[in-house]
Amino acid sequence: MPAWEPVIGLEVHVHLKTRSKIFCRCENRFGADPNTLVCPICLGYPGTLPLLNGAAVDLAAALALALGCEVAPLSVFARKNYFYADLPKGYQISQFDRPLAERGVLPLTEHPRSIRIHRLHLEEDAGKLLHDWPGGGALGDVSLVDFNRCGVPLVEIVSEPEIRSAAEAEDYLRSLHQLLMFTGASDGNMEEGSLRCDANISIKRSEETQLGTKVEVKNLNSFKNVARAVEHEIARQSALLDQGQTVAQETRGFDADSGRTKSLRGKEAAHDYRYFPEPDLPVLHLSAARLAGLRSALPEMPWIRRARLADTLGLSPAEARDLVAVRGLADYFEAVVAAAPALPRAAANWVRNDVARELKERGAGLDGAIAPARLAEVLTLVERGELSSGAARDLLRTIWSTDESAAAAMERLGLAQVKDETQLLTWVSEVLRESPDQAAQFRAGRTQVVGYLVGQVMKRSAGRAEPRRIQELVRAALDEGANPAN
Numbered sequence: 074m075p076a077w078e079p080v081i082g083l084e085v086h087v088h089l090k091t092r093s094k095i096f097c098r099c100e101n102r103f104g105a106d107p108n109t110l111v112c113p114i115c116l117g118y119p120g121t122l123p124l125l126n127g128a129a130v131d132l133a134a135a136l137a138l139a140l141g142c143e144v145a146p147l148s149v150f151a152r153k154n155y156f157y158a159d160l161p162k163g164y165q166i167s168q169f170d171r172p173l174a175e176r177g178v179l180p181l182t183e184h185p186r187s188i189r190i191h192r193l194h195l196e197e198d199a200g201k202l203l204h205d206w207p208g209g210g211a212l213g214d215v216s217l218v219d220f221n222r223c224g225v226p227l228v229e230i231v232s233e234p235e236i237r238s239a240a241e242a243e244d245y246l247r248s249l250h251q252l253l254m255f256t257g258a259s260d261g262n263m264e265e266g267s268l269r270c271d272a273n274i275s276i277k278r279s280e281e282t283q284l285g286t287k288v289e290v291k292n293l294n295s296f297k298n299v300a301r302a303v304e305h306e307i308a309r310q311s312a313l314l315d316q317g318q319t320v321a322q323e324t325r326g327f328d329a330d331s332g333r334t335k336s337l338r339g340k341e342a343a344h345d346y347r348y349f350p351e352p353d354l355p356v357l358h359l360s361a362a363r364l365a366g367l368r369s370a371l372p373e374m375p376w377i378r379r380a381r382l383a384d385t386l387g388l389s390p391a392e393a394r395d396l397v398a399v400r401g402l403a404d405y406f407e408a409v410v411a412a413a414p415a416l417p418r419a420a421a422n423w424v425r426n427d428v429a430r431e432l433k434e435r436g437a438g439l440d441g442a443i444a445p446a447r448l449a450e451v452l453t454l455v456e457r458g459e460l461s462s463g464a465a466r467d468l469l470r471t472i473w474s475t476d477e478s479a480a481a482a483m484e485r486l487g488l489a490q491v492k493d494e495t496q497l498l499t500w501v502s503e504v505l506r507e508s509p510d511q512a513a514q515f516r517a518g519r520t521q522v523v524g525y526l527v528g529q530v531m532k533r534s535a536g537r538a539e540p541r542r543i544q545e546l547v548r549a550a551l552d553e554g555a556n557p558a559n
Contacts, residue, residue: 077311078279081242081272081303082191082234085249086227087259088198088267089132095197095226096123096166103265107207107219115197115224117162122353129195129226133173134359135367136228136258137193139374142177146359150195150351159200159218167196167229169348173357179232180376182251182394183244189233198225201266222266228258234273234284239303243296246270250296251375255400263294270299274306276314285310286320290327290334302327306334378403386410386417395425401439412449419452427466431473443473450479463536464488491537500538501546504529515551523547 091101097114114121137144149171152164177190203217230249236242250268253259261268270293275285290306293299305327310320325334373381379393382403388396397403402424409420428442435441451469454460460468460483472482483489491497504526505512511522523544530543 076279077276077307077314079237079303079307080234080275080277080284081236081238083232083236083242083245083299084271084273085230085232085246086198086269086271087136087230087253087261089129089226089228090257090259091126091128091132091226093126094224095126095129095195096224099224101225103262103267105221107203107217108221110221111223115161116220117223123166123351125354125357126226130357130359131363131367132256132258133193133195133226133228134364135371136230136253136256137174137177138364138368139252139256139371140174140177140179140190140193140230142174142190142193144174144359144364145171146361147171148173148194148357148359150354150357151348152351153196154347155345157199158216159202159220159223161200161220161223165197165199166351166354168194173228179245179248179252181241181244182248182376184241186241188236188241188245191231191233193228193230196227196229198222198227234275239300239307242272242303243300246299247296248375251398255372255375263296266294269294272299272303272306274303274310275320276307276310285314286322288320288322288334289324291324291337293327295329298327298329301329301332302334305332309334372400375400386421388417388421392421392425396421399439405439405442405445408445409448409452412446413452413456416449416452416456419456420449423448423452427469431470435473443469447472447479454479454483458492458539459483459490460488461490461536461539463531464490467536487535488537490539491534492539497534497538497542497546500530500533501543501550504533505547505550512551523551526551 088101089095093099094101094115097112099110099112099115102110114123134144148168150166151169153167153169154164156163172192172194174193175191177193178187179190180187200218200220200223203219204212206212206217232245236245246268250261253261253268259267263269272290272293273287274290275287277283277285288306288310290302293302306325313320321336321339323339324337326337327334375397379390379397382388382396383390383393396406405428406420406424409424410417413420428448432438432442448469451460451465451472454468455462455465464483468479468483468486468488471477471486472479475482477485508526508529511526514522515526526547527540527544530547531538531540534543
């Protein structure tokens with residue numbers, strides 16, 4: 074049987090985060106009552122004229138620059154002609170042969186490679202078909218149309234067909250979503266339709282250069298469903314070719330419940346849409362000065378920030394990836410490091426684990442986190458040996474929402490780490506005296522009981538003993554075969 078190699082390209086539609094729609098002043102907002110955010114322009118009334126939203130252009134151009142695209146100084150809007158119930162004008166204003174940007178690249182997060190971007194262009198969204206009554210209840214054999222989404226500004230980002238697997242397809246979409254969050258170009262909410270993905274999938278023999286027949290799977294609305302749809306389509310096409318059948322060029326939908334794709338219609342080609350330049354919009358001109366200003370305002374890209382944190386602070390790739398997952402989290406972490414520059418690894422550990430856990434328990438976002446400088450105080454006390462890790466966690470919860478200094482709270486609560494060797498030996502002696510069975514097990518070769526004994530000493534000290542020193546004392550006492558108090 075031949076070895077089949079998948080060839081995958083993704084077309085991602087992104088709602089831009091503007092206050093108004095792309096060609097009119099209607100509010101760009103999700104969740105309004107149906108058909109309340111509309112006007113004669115976005116409803117396509119005869120005689121109305123579009124007026125381009127400059128904020129949408131800036132967001133699209135900034136996103137293109139973030140992806141390393143070549144942004145065209147001149148680009149042209151076109152009419153994409155097709156009939157569907159959610160398209161009131163009978164055409165969509167998009168871009169065709171002269172798009173806003175081309176030839177970019179997106180580094181993946183989980184895989185050590187990058188995917189090239191073929192093009193990025195501006196367009197308007199269509200409305201939304203409703204197959205249930207608002208509030209629930211089947212409509213039967215009719216559908217309703219909500220035109221609120223008509224005219225919402227979109228960018229379509231088209232990758233080159235060089236994604237190799239379902240895992241890479243999911244990684245690509247997650248990496249793109251992260252970039253949207255970093256740049257603020259979109260809210261990226263897939264449940265609300267702000268980020269929608271079409272997957273183009275074909276397979277070929279691994280030794281061949283000619284691509285197979287392409288199938289498009291439309292409107293994938295979650296990261297996992299992109300991977301599931303791609304996996305199913307690879308398996309379906311492979312099975313057809315293994316049986317000597319052919320793959321039809323078509324558009325398919327994905328059923329999340331069954332995990333299978335189903336045929337929707339034959340796949341259109343570009344000429345089917347009868348593109349021609351939009352007569353009501355002039356050529357879009359972006360000056361070099363305008364692009365330079367957009368470029369200078371871009372934040373550090375997530376892949377660059379991951380590499381910098383790993384290289385300059387000695388973080389592992391996993392630590393850097395987790396800390397840069399959200400721009401605000403990366404900012405918070407670097408603020409902690411700025412306050413405690415000698416403790417980047419400790420800061421990474423506490424931000425990824427203890428701060429994240431506390432935020433989850435409190436149901437708070439990063440804006441509700443303890444101030445970075447105050448977390449740095451706690452880490453510094455631990456580093457100096459004045460506070461144990463266990464006590465530090467109690468201290469963190471205590472001062473989370475107060476102005477009390479970490480040192481003052483530590484003294485007030487009696488959490489300071491005990492360094493008096495006499496007191497430490499007393500606790501060790503008491504635990505060993507009360508644990509003769511465990512001491513005998515250690516001498517019989519079951520050295521893992523040391524962990525239990527250390528835990529008992531830590532409990533007796535209320536977490537104020539230093540675990541490493543306690544382990545040393547416990548082992549020394551057991552090795553001597555006598556209670557240290559004797």
